[in-house]
Amino acid sequence: MKLTNRSQVVSDKKMTFLEKIYLPAVLSGITITIKHLFRKKATISYPEVKREIAKVWRGQHVLKRDDKGAERCTACGLCAVACPAEAITMTAAERKKGEENLYREEKYASTYEINMLRCIFCGLCEEACPKEAIFLTDRLVSTDFERNGFVYGKDKLVEPVDERIDISVRQTPAVIEFKKIKQLSHNR
Amino acid sequence: MTDFVLYKLILVGAVFTITLVVAMYATYGERKVAAFLQDRLGPNRAGPFGLLQPLADGLKFFMKEEIIPNVSNKFLFILGPSLAMLTAMMAGVLIPWGNTLLIGGQEYSLQITDINIGILYVFGVVSIGVYGIMIGGWASNNKFSLLGAIRASAQMISYELAMGISIIALILITGTLSLKEISAQQAGGIGGDWNMWNVVVQPLGFLLFIICAFAECNRAPFDLPECETELVGGYHTEYSSMKLGFYLFAEYINMFVSSAVISTLYFGGYNFPFMNDLGLDHNTITIIGTLLFFGKIFFFVFFFMWVRWTLPRFRYDQLMNLGWKILLPLSIANLLITAVVIMWPEILKLMGS
Numbered sequence: 001m002k003l004t005n006r007s008q009v010v011s012d013k014k015m016t017f018l019e020k021i022y023l024p025a026v027l028s029g030i031t032i033t034i035k036h037l038f039r040k041k042a043t044i045s046y047p048e049v050k051r052e053i054a055k056v057w058r059g060q061h062v063l064k065r066d067d068k069g070a071e072r073c074t075a076c077g078l079c080a081v082a083c084p085a086e087a088i089t090m091t092a093a094e095r096k097k098g099e100e101n102l103y104r105e106e107k108y109a110s111t112y113e114i115n116m117l118r119c120i121f122c123g124l125c126e127e128a129c130p131k132e133a134i135f136l137t138d139r140l141v142s143t144d145f146e147r148n149g150f151v152y153g154k155d156k157l158v159e160p161v162d163e164r165i166d167i168s169v170r171q172t173p174a175v176i177e178f179k180k181i182k183q184l185s186h187n188r
Numbered sequence: 189m190t191d192f193v194l195y196k197l198i199l200v201g202a203v204f205t206i207t208l209v210v211a212m213y214a215t216y217g218e219r220k221v222a223a224f225l226q227d228r229l230g231p232n233r234a235g236p237f238g239l240l241q242p243l244a245d246g247l248k249f250f251m252k253e254e255i256i257p258n259v260s261n262k263f264l265f266i267l268g269p270s271l272a273m274l275t276a277m278m279a280g281v282l283i284p285w286g287n288t289l290l291i292g293g294q295e296y297s298l299q300i301t302d303i304n305i306g307i308l309y310v311f312g313v314v315s316i317g318v319y320g321i322m323i324g325g326w327a328s329n330n331k332f333s334l335l336g337a338i339r340a341s342a343q344m345i346s347y348e349l350a351m352g353i354s355i356i357a358l359i360l361i362t363g364t365l366s367l368k369e370i371s372a373q374q375a376g377g378i379g380g381d382w383n384m385w386n387v388v389v390q391p392l393g394f395l396l397f398i399i400c401a402f403a404e405c406n407r408a409p410f411d412l413p414e415c416e417t418e419l420v421g422g423y424h425t426e427y428s429s430m431k432l433g434f435y436l437f438a439e440y441i442n443m444f445v446s447s448a449v450i451s452t453l454y455f456g457g458y459n460f461p462f463m464n465d466l467g468l469d470h471n472t473i474t475i476i477g478t479l480l481f482f483g484k485i486f487f488f489v490f491f492f493m494w495v496r497w498t499l500p501r502f503r504y505d506q507l508m509n510l511g512w513k514i515l516l517p518l519s520i521a522n523l524l525i526t527a528v529v530i531m532w533p534e535i536l537k538l539m540g541s
Binding site: 029033037040042045 | 495
């Protein structure tokens with residue numbers, strides 16, 4: 001009785017003599033494997049050799065400073081709102097007198113954390129930021145032994161004053177044109 | 189007398205060390221060959237090209253916790269891997285690693301001992317090797333181990349027959365059981381007095397022998413006793429630490445020794461083509477011969493690995509079919525044909541009279 005028309009006919013043909021003695025099949029098998037012995041290997045020896053990444057690669061974030069070395073972030077929270085993975089948390093604080101060279105605006109982020117395990121590296125935080133403070137870079141997020149190690153605080157996110165992180169790789173021509181317009185307060 | 193003892197001691201020590209070192213680096217070779225056949229790089233972190241990997245593995249084996257199950261038979265549990273290791277090491281005694289060296293007018297053979305029943309001894313020792321697996325698997329008191337041990341012994345019995353009969357055909361031609369004489373008979377090679385390697389005279393016998401050697405070493409495609417997919421670890425499921433290391437080590441030593449036996453019996457041992465035509469002195473020929481002998485051995489060790497990473501495992505019934513219904517009749521046919529060819533003049537004489 002045939003219940004469905006999806007059944008397939010399974011071939012149970014008798015093996016020929018050549019198939020029965022296995023040897024031709026074995027020989028063809030070992031010639032295939034010996035060819036693989038001389039083939040180019042697929043492995044990339046990671047720390048020494050790094051996989052080539054795309055120009056628009058979105059990797060580990062950086063919190064930028066301005067020309068004078070003050071943090072650009074003003075803790076507006078737009079990045080945290082924009083984040084689809086809810087990976088960003090921050091607390092805002094008011095700038096004290098004498099801290100003008102540390103923080104660009106009157107309000108700043110006293111803590112700023114990104115959970116790299118939650119982050120999907122979509123780049124929406126970068127798009128949302130009105131202060132050009134957060135950017136995704138071409139760096140890879142390194143491995144860790146504990147989950148807490150992946151919650152990156154300001155110590156890992158803010159770029160050092162003397163060791164600025166280049167973000168120009170990912171800038172599109174349109175953005176670079178926009179930045180040349182000095183009348184806009186954004187670019188001042 | 190002391191000279192003799194000293195020379196034998198040095199030889200035994202050298203063979204022992206070389207066997208162990210080769211087995212050690214065979215584990216490294218296995219991983220490298222496996223990796224290369226699968227388009228990977230293999231171990232390359234410990235030392236240059238990962239050459240210190242075997243040392244790291246050995247250290248790991250020694251540092252691991254040693255577990256002896258409560259329900260196991262403790263004495264037999266320890267005896268198993270010891271026996272496997274012992275028998276694996278014992279077979280190397282008879283291999284003629286090279287011709288003789290002339291030092292100060294004295295002739296020193298590079299074979300530890302040459303007994304006139306050489307092949308029988310090798311067979312006996314290799315057969316005892318399965319006791320290591322059987323005892324270990326049974327003493328573990330574990331179903332998987334027991335299944336592995338049963339498979340090992342069944343496989344051993346089925347394949348030893350075909351192996352023995354294929355050897356008998358070879359012995360009919362050589363007329364001797366001594367491994368030294370068998371290698372000496374193959375001297376000369378293609379350039380010399382047209383003595384051929386035995387593989388030319390006995391191609392079918394060689395094929396049967398190498399298939400059976402795979403089965404005797406428990407190597408893929410006949411690695412049923414320790415197949416991970418069905419039996420967890422097979423006979424060594426319950427083993428840990430260096431006792432497990434001994435089992436794995438014994439497998440590689442077996443591989444090395446059977447490669448040496450194959451090279452000796454069928455591929456001229458330490459002989460190489462044109463060896464007597466180059467006008468070299470005796471010692472040079474011996475040294476080159478020994479090096480080439482090791483080359484042949486390493487090729488067969490590589491071949492073992494090559495086949496392992498190519499072929500899938502046989503099913504149990506397929507294994508038995510192959511052993512009893514194909515290899516055994518073939519080896520008997522090979523024996524008969526060899527016998528008839530050797531006796532052909534006599535047969536003709538009988539027919540004529």
